[in-house]
Amino acid sequence: LTPAEVAELRAAFPYFSLPAREDGRTVAYLDAAATSQRPGAVLDAERTFLETANSAVHRGTSGAVGAATAAFEGARAAVAEFVGAGSPDQIVWAENATDALNLVALGIGEANAGLGVEGSDRYLLGAGDEILVTEAEHHANLIPWQRLATKTGATFRYIPVRPDGTWTIDDARAAITPRTRIVAFAHVSNVTGYVAPVAEVVELAGAVGAVTVLDACQSVPHIPVDFAALGVDFAAFSGHKMLGPNGIGVLYGRPEALAALPPARTGGSAITRVTMEAAEFMPPPLRFEPGTQPVSQVVGLGAAIAFSRTVGMERAAAREHELVERLVEGITATPGLRLLGPADPAQRVALAAVSVDGLHAHDVGQFLDEQGILVRVGHHCAQPLHRALGITSSTRASVHLTTTEDEIDRFLDALRGAQRYFGVEVAA
Numbered sequence: 001l002t003p004a005e006v007a008e009l010r011a012a013f014p015y016f017s018l019p020a021r022e023d024g025r026t027v028a029y030l031d032a033a034a035t036s037q038r039p040g041a042v043l044d045a046e047r048t049f050l051e052t053a054n055s056a057v058h059r060g061t062s063g064a065v066g067a068a069t070a071a072f073e074g075a076r077a078a079v080a081e082f083v084g085a086g087s088p089d090q091i092v093w094a095e096n097a098t099d100a101l102n103l104v105a106l107g108i109g110e111a112n113a114g115l116g117v118e119g120s121d122r123y124l125l126g127a128g129d130e131i132l133v134t135e136a137e138h139h140a141n142l143i144p145w146q147r148l149a150t151k152t153g154a155t156f157r158y159i160p161v162r163p164d165g166t167w168t169i170d171d172a173r174a175a176i177t178p179r180t181r182i183v184a185f186a187h188v189s190n191v192t193g194y195v196a197p198v199a200e201v202v203e204l205a206g207a208v209g210a211v212t213v214l215d216a217c218q219s220v221p222h223i224p225v226d227f228a229a230l231g232v233d234f235a236a237f238s239g240h241k242m243l244g245p246n247g248i249g250v251l252y253g254r255p256e257a258l259a260a261l262p263p264a265r266t267g268g269s270a271i272t273r274v275t276m277e278a279a280e281f282m283p284p285p286l287r288f289e290p291g292t293q294p295v296s297q298v299v300g301l302g303a304a305i306a307f308s309r310t311v312g313m314e315r316a317a318a319r320e321h322e323l324v325e326r327l328v329e330g331i332t333a334t335p336g337l338r339l340l341g342p343a344d345p346a347q348r349v350a351l352a353a354v355s356v357d358g359l360h361a362h363d364v365g366q367f368l369d370e371q372g373i374l375v376r377v378g379h380h381c382a383q384p385l386h387r388a389l390g391i392t393s394s395t396r397a398s399v400h401l402t403t404t405e406d407e408i409d410r411f412l413d414a415l416r417g418a419q420r421y422f423g424v425e426v427a428a
């Protein structure tokens, strides 16, 4: 993307047209990994839907319901195409990625509690069976699996990270055993930005008949993703990190994987027949979507995908890669900054977290905030990873297709400014 194209893109986002703060500084938004800003087209799509076509979907026979249902299902088809799902039926609406990951873990729990559907045997876990995650997981892809292990008596295991916070296919090979039943891991780490060798892990997992669950929260917004090509059974991501609305997330599933998964939540509109004794459920995806759906959010997510397509994910990924290179080079060139994750920018996507020697991340964050630089400080919902790296918190800058070189430079300058301000001694 040329500077003119980036400027044009930024102009499409109301947030980036905000006036400067009272101190004359404009805000450098470097926190897209937490949540992205929305283009006007996404905000307009939600508003227009609510103003002109709002109604519950999949209920009743009126024309209005038909139009809303068409918009709702059209967005599902758009998501399916965007992530390489062969059919819209492989796309389940959830609240966010956290919810989508829980749908899988809780659903497997239901199968193990005797509440299975046809084919759920594949999800039965017993003593000696193993659930495998990595030490780098976001809590959303960690705690649900810990609890599933406790519920079922399965053994909870993890692939430990190396000193830079990454893990390799050899580490995965060493951890996968004939008893591995589930392998859950992030496509891109939200702390190190490290890109996992997904297809290779899927192959190892497949060889022992294990189910694979991919946390794709930090990949889908930034790089072209094709879940069918990667071969994962399940994948989860959030609308609000990919230019879309809050309150909408996606669970992708291979047809056979979804068909055998029991619903973790039940209620109206997900059923075929209910008696006073029992219920029969619809096939996926509606089986997993009881209750009144978040229709305007779904419509907004459809608009976010349309917007991303106008840029093209290949181009967006190439542009963001340039920005990440600049970020990583700046961090590694500055004494007293410790880069978390791979030193080679080719191994990472969209973000970089640092630990500033001698400073707590919250002090760094406060200093950056005063400079108008918005980043994320803390453990980023990855406490075990930080513990493995010997720290409790870090400062993370994340980029998106609207980020500018100037914003990256302001961040790097401000880190050096924080070192000076707090009087940190750095070896030259």
Ligand code: PMP
Pocket: 033, 034, 096, 097, 098, 099, 138, 140, 141, 186, 188, 189, 190, 215, 217, 218, 238, 381
């Ligand atoms: N996994 C990863 C890697 C993430 O970065 C996040 C968001 N920080 C989540 C899961 C959870 O996403 P959400 O809060 O939208 O459910």
